[in-house]
Amino acid sequence: MDDVGFFTVDALFSAAEMEDLNQALEDFEARLARENLESREVVFTQKVAERDERVRAFAQQDVFVEISTAFLGPDTDLYFNQKVYKNPNGENAFSWHQDEGYGPVEPSPYLTVWIAINDATPENGCVSVLPGSHKRGLVHHWRGSFGLECHRFDDPDQGVLVPLSAGSIAVFWSQTIHKSGPNLTAGVRKAMVLQFSPLGLRHTASGMLIRSRVAIARMGHPARGNLEV
């Protein structure tokens, strides 16, 4: 992690665990009753854990207490979370970016855990990473073809693909530069993204405290059931 800025854990979750998460997310989406989801190339549904008990329990389980405290210290929160579904037959890649490019925070960096609900492949738009790019610190971003961008698609360095089988995760720093490809297949590519931060995170620009509603660890122990406001 120190050297390349990311790592993967294969088959961390079983097929049954991923089906449970998938079902919780489907049920949540059905309750929102958003229309025309199929017509969008990428569907982002944000802050699910704050609003759904099953997804919150998923994010607060021991393995995320272990991962977040190993890298961020004994007191950690769920800073942000979103479901990212890529619909079939897409055309656009998600621009190279640092997650923190969307909003600088302190202390920095925080941790992104990208969870493959189904297989993420080069064909259906898995993530690619620029190894070692976190060492550059927070870099300049501009408005790209799909989201904010900090590295061009025609740069000779297109990093490394990070295919993941269902139930596997990729963990990277909020300053690790990554992108994802278009989904060229006939099936939906499904991912859940959980971002963990140390307690007491602030927006760099305003200095304002970012209050998480989902505590993950306190003094290295699970903070389950602790829905903070």
Ligand SMILES: O=C(O)CCC(=O)C(=O)O
């Ligand atoms: O899931 C994807 O395709 C990319 C998502 C991503 O990079 C992000 O949400 O920052």
